[in-house]
Structure formats: C-alpha cells, structure tokens
Amino acid sequence: MRGAARRGVLGADFFDRSVHDVAREMIGCRLAVGSTAGVIVETEAYDATDPACHAFGGLTTRNEVLFGPPGRAYVYLSYGIHSLLNAVAEPEGSAAAVLIRALEPVEGIRVMRERRGRGDELCSGPGKLTEALGVGLNLNGAELAAPPFEITAPEGDWTGVEVVAGPRIGITKAVELPWRYCAAGNEHVSRRPLL
DNA sequence: GCCAGGATCGTCT
C-alpha cells in the first residue's frame, strides 16, 4: 500500500503552499469521508495575519492543529452545535486553513439524508456538510490523505471549472477580504450570493 | 417566500 496512492489523490504536498492557491484549487475536488462523498463547490481561506482566523493572536490548545503540518483536518465546534471542517495548509509553523463551506453531494446521498434527517439541502453549509459526511471533533488533526478521508483532483465536468472570489460569510472581522472561493454557476449552493 | 430570533457548549480573557 505504501506509496501506492491512487492517481489524482491529493497528498500533503498539495496543501504545502499558499492557502489561497489551495483554497482556489480545492474547488471541484471530490471529498470523500467513509461511504459518502461530494464535490467541493465553495471554500474560504484563513491565515495567521487574518483577524478572523482562530490562529490570530497566537497558539492555543484549541488551534494547535492549524500550526501543524499541512494536509490535516482541523475540526472545531461552532456556536456549541456545529462542527466545521477545515483543511490545514502551508508549512508546519505557518497557521493557515481552508474552510469547506459547501459540497455538491455525489455518493452516499441516502446515508446523508438519514444523518441529516431534515431539510432538502444536504451539504449547502459548513455545519450541514459535516453532519451529512459524519465528520465530528474526533477527526480533528486526522490526515486528509488517510481513511476515512480522501480528496481527489477534479474530474469530468469539474476539470478547469471557473472559480470566482468574493467576501467571506458569517464573520465579524476582516469581512472585506475577498478570500471566499466558489465554483462559477454554483454561487447559489450555500444560498449566499457573492455580491 | 422572507425575516428575526433562539439554541448550545467549548474555548479564551
């Protein structure tokens, strides 16, 4: 198994560079967790110079994963209810991550519906997609290149899909930074227009 | 269909 990564599977090297490049190129990628999977259609970039980032203000026990090596999952609880999934980027010591905001469900949709229990939109928000995929705090710090995670490069219709940038959502600091990335034509997915 | 308000808990000051 060692070194036998399947073609198109993204490893740690993919995340070992500017968080903005990573956030942009993650659009269209397929994210699988266990038996469920979806195509990433919306992301947001955060880095240590960003007041809205958890790492802004220094290292704590909560955000230590952000400072660690790239290619890992940073999962945390928001509003005491929702788990949010991030992909840690940039070299170890440089705190940066990409928040996965929305997916287009492609596999295990039946399971997603059972997990969600209500609503039509299975993965149209960061809190919803984690529930649909079964991602919880227990996966904080887990490697994205190892089970249950798998991220693969864009295929088919998603190859070279146009990506547009806009302001971020749901934050009170540095709202104006255009670090939100979205697949053109899917701006509606999270029900938050870019403008 | 749109908008306003409440839920809920780990983490930081």
Added chain:
DNA sequence: GACGATCCTGGCG
C-alpha cells in the same frame, strides 16, 4: 462570564 467561520423554526405578508 461572554462570544462565535451556523442552522432551524416560527410568525407574518
């Protein structure tokens, strides 16, 4: 002791 990278429900037009 207060806040937050959110979601869902209920009420009204």
